[in-house]
Structure formats: C-alpha cells, structure tokens
Amino acid sequence: MPEGHVVHRQARELNTLFGGQVVQVSSPQGRFAQSASVINHTTFIKAHAFGKRLFVNFEQGNVIHIHLGLYGKWAFLNHVPEPVGLIRLQISTPDACAQLRGPNACALISPPEMKIMKAKIGPDPIRKDDPGISRTKVLASATPIGVLLMNQTLFAGVGNIYRAEVLFRSRIDPQTPGKALTRRQFDALWDDLVELMKVGVRSGRIDTVLPQHMPKAMGRSPREDRHGGEVYVYRRAGLECFMCSSEIAESDLRGRNLFWCPQCQQ
DNA sequence: GCCATATGGAAAG
DNA sequence: TTTCCCTATGGCA
Numbered sequence: 592m593p594e595g596h597v598v599h600r601q602a603r604e605l606n607t608l609f610g611g612q613v614v615q616v617s618s619p620q621g622r623f624a625q626s627a628s629v630i631n632h633t634t635f636i637k638a639h640a641f642g643k644r645l646f647v648n649f650e651q652g653n654v655i656h657i658h659l660g661l662y663g664k665w666a667f668l669n670h671v672p673e674p675v676g677l678i679r680l681q682i683s684t685p686d687a688c689a690q691l692r693g694p695n696a697c698a699l700i701s702p703p704e705m706k707i708m709k710a711k712i713g714p715d716p717i718r719k720d721d722p723g724i725s726r727t728k729v730l731a732s733a734t735p736i737g738v739l740l741m742n743q744t745l746f747a748g749v750g751n752i753y754r755a756e757v758l759f760r761s762r763i764d765p766q767t768p769g770k771a772l773t774r775r776q777f778d779a780l781w782d783d784l785v786e787l788m789k790v791g792v793r794s795g796r797i798d799t800v801l802p803q804h805m806p807k808a809m810g811r812s813p814r815e816d817r818h819g820g821e822v823y824v825y826r827r828a829g830l831e832c833f834m835c836s837s838e839i840a841e842s843d844l845r846g847r848n849l850f851w852c853p854q855c856q857q
Numbered sequence: 858g859c860c861a862t863a864t865g866g867a868a869a870g
Numbered sequence: 871t872t873t874c875c876c877t878a879t880g881g882c883a
Contacts, residue, residue: 594864643865660865662877677877693877695865743866750864797864825864846872847865 593659595642595748596791599717601665602640605647608667608687609635615683619674626699627680629653635682641712642747646705654705655680660695715747716784717792726777729769736772736780737765737844737851749784755825755850756799757783764856765849796820804833824850 593601616631618624636648645657657663657680668688674681680691691697700708714720725745732739740746740754749757758765761779763772772780791797797820800808808821823833828841828850837854 597864658866660876661863662865662875664877679876695867695876741865752864754864848863 593643593663594750594753594788594791594797595640595715595717596788596797597795598643598645598659598748599640599792600795602638602645604665604667605635605638605682605689608689609682609684610637611635612684615681617681617683619678619681623680623697626655629699630655641709641718642715642743643750644708644712646709652702654700654702656696656698656700656705656708657691657694658696660693662692663694664692666690666692711744713742713744713747716781716788717748719785720747722777722781726774726781729777730772730774732769734769735766735844736763736769737767737849739769740780741845741847746784748788751847752797752820752822752825753784753787756797756822757787759823759852759856760799762856765844765851794820797822797825799823800833807831807833824852826850 612635613632614635616627616633618627630649630653633653634650636650638645638647643658647655647657649655666689668690669686671683671685671688676692678690678692679694679697682689714722714725716722728745729736729739737754737758740749740757741751743749755765757780760783761776763776763780787797787799800821800823804823805821824839826848827839830839831837832839832852832855835852835854837852840851840853842849
C-alpha cells in the first residue's frame with residue numbers, strides 16, 4: 592500500500608539485487624505464469640519508477656509494468672524460500688529473491704506500450720519534474736485541491752497520506768477549489784512535496800511533523816502510527832491537533848478517507 | 858472463523 | 871458515481 596516514495600525505493604532495491612544479471616522469473620500463483628516463462632532466464636536490465644508505476648526492463652525489449660494498488664506488496668529476501676501465500680511474480684537468483692503479492696497490475700508490455708503509459712503520468716516530485724503544466728491546470732480548476740492532489744496526471748506518486756499532510760503543512764482547507772489558490776500557494780505545496788517525498792525515499796517512511804511539534808507527536812499511543820511515520824493528521828481523526836489542540840476531522844472525499852484540522856486549515 | 862479495513866485505479870453504469 | 875479487483879492483517883467472537 593505504497594505512495595510514490597516506496598515505489599522509487601523498490602526500483603532501487605530491485606536494481607541492486609538483479610541489475611545486469613540473468614534471473615529466474617516465475618509466478619507461483621499462476622496468473623503471470625505465461626509472461627514469466629517469456630522472460631525467465633533472461634537479463635534483468637533496469638527498473639524505473641514513475642509516480643506509483645514501476646517498469647522493469649528485460650533484454651529483448653520485454654518490460655514488466657507493475658502497479659501495486661491498495662494491497663500490492665514486495666518482499667525482498669536473501670534466499671529463495673518455499674512459496675507462502677499468493678505470489679504473482681517472483682524474480683530470483685541463487686542468493687536473492689523478490690516476491691510480489693496482490694498487485695493491481697502486473698503485465699508484460701512492449702516499449703511502445705510503456706511509452707504510452709509514461710505519457711499519461713504527470714510530473715513526479717521525486718523525479719524533480721517541472722510542475723508547470725500541473726500549476727496551470729490546478730490554478731484554473733474548480734475541483735477541490737484535496738481531489739486534485741490525488742490526480743496522478745497532476746501529482747504523480749502522491750497518495751492519501753502526502754495529500755493530507757501537505758495540505759495541513761500549508762494550512763489549506765482540502766475543499767478549496769484549485770483556482771482559489773495563489774501561484775505562491777501552489778508552488779509552496781509542490782516544493783513541500785518535493786522535500787517530504789525526498790525524505791520519504793531516504794527513510795522509507797512518511798514523516799511530516801516539524802521538530803517543534805515532535806514532543807506532542809511522540810506522546811501519542813503506539814497504535815496511532817500504523818503507517819510507520821510521524822504525521823499531523825492522517826488517521827488521527829478525533830485526536831488533538833499538534834498545533835492548536837482542536838480535534839482532527841475525517842470525512843469521505845470521492846471515495847477516499849480525508850483527514851484535516853478544521854481550525855488550522857481554513 | 859468472520860468481518861472490516863487499507864497509502865489505488867480502472868471499468869462499468 | 872458506483873462497482874469491482876487484488877491480498878494480508880488485526881480485532882473480535
């Protein structure tokens with residue numbers, strides 16, 4: 592259940608384990624078996640992350656496209672174990688193994704197909720892409736910024752946690768229409784995403800709480816941070832805001848859980 | 858054992 | 871706008 596920073600880390604990990612090597616590719620679960628047989632015992636060239644999508648290049652122009660969706664998960668091991676659970680894709684050498692479970696998408700595609708898919712992915716803060724197109728669209732849109740931030744053609748790699756946190760850090764109400772934002776506000780949001788997601792790639796967690804608020808954040812109960820980082824509002828509904836002590840709110844926005852502080856974000 | 862839940866997105870209506 | 875898909879886990883009986 593990753594946002595973009597995790598996918599970029601996974602690309603790096605795959606390259607470390609398999610880059611330039613002939614690998615075994617299989618599908619213990621079976622649903623990727625036919626495609627796996629095509630690239631089995633061929634050279635793993637390189638994995639690339641674009642937003643939340645992962646492309647893995649093999650020799651002879653074969654590419655695996657992977658999107659984890661809500662449930663997808665990679666496991667990286669230093670040995671090749673007996674399969675446990677439903678493993679859609681397994682890549683291995685004698686001393687390294689990567690197992691993919693529950694992806695939304697895992698398919699063999701051609702370079703032209705990859706090109707088409709990449710063209711649909713918007714600017715990615717982690718890739719340091721130019722957000723100019725996104726800025727123009729956001730500042731002209733009547734759609735709430737809380738919805739726009741989840742649009743992968745505008746903010747590739749941003750998910751529900753970064754959405755909630757970056758809006759809190761900029762004190763912006765998620766319901767604010769894109770066109771009600773100033774250029775300065777958009778740029779602040781984008782720059783904050785670049786910084787937060789860079790830190791996320793380094794640490795593998797989403798940490799958004801500023802040092803001056805850490806004492807309060809650290810005082811909360813352990814079960815509050817199941818996603819693995821220190822955050823202001825994500826999944827903190829009903830708890831005290833670290834800034835103003837009022838209650839963090841939760842609602843459903845276009846089918847996704849939205850968290851914000853009604854006091855701080857107006 | 859059963860049920861709810863999850864950091865997502867595409868397809869169907 | 872709703873439905874559907876993919877899998878594991880934690881809380882509860």
